[in-house]
Amino acid sequence: MIHRPKRTAALFTGVLLVGGLTACDPEGLHSAEHAGPFPYESPADTADVDLREALSDYGVRLPEGAEKITYGALKALDGYPFRVEFSMPCDGVPAFVRDSRLVSVGKETPDAVEMSVLDAGFPLDEDPAYVRAKESKLLTVYAAVIERSGTCQVFLSS
Known part of the structure; x- marks a missing residue:
């Protein structure tokens, strides 16, 4: 149970990071392919x-x-x-x-x-x-x- 808050915090941070990257790159991570x-x-x-x-x-x-x-x-x-x-x-x-x-x-x-x-x-x-x-x-x-x-x-x- 002690590890659960750390995983939740890490998951939450990951979601925020991916959301931030998507906002900076609205075409998606593969827009450079075009x-x-x-x-x-x-x-x-x-x-x-x-x-x-x-x-x-x-x-x-x-x-x-x-x-x-x-x-x-x-x-x-x-x-x-x-x-x-x-x-x-x-x-x-x-x-x-x-x-x-x-x-x-x-x-x-x-x-x-x-x-x-x-x-x-x-x-x-x-x-x-x-x-x-x-x-x-x-x-x-x-x-x-x-x-x-x-x-x-x-x-x-x-």
């Missing part, structure tokens, strides 16, 4: 190359002021799928489009970025859409640019 090895890698996508290399391979430079960057790129797969999303000041979009050798295709959201746009909660076919210019020797890139209150959300995909 984090990729590359900075900016999206939890929804995977990558086997870092963002800088993927952007270079696709001939895209992130514009000044790009924020909330996420991407996925799998160089090991046939076709080298690539996707990147970021926000930026809308006044920089024309220069970004020009520098990335994109041309306007109206407002029909390209199939390659459609799911990303929908997942972000935006409607389709209401905002400018782009594709890599055909005369460019760079890999094909599709884009949608969603403007809301002076900030643009850019969705790029191969």
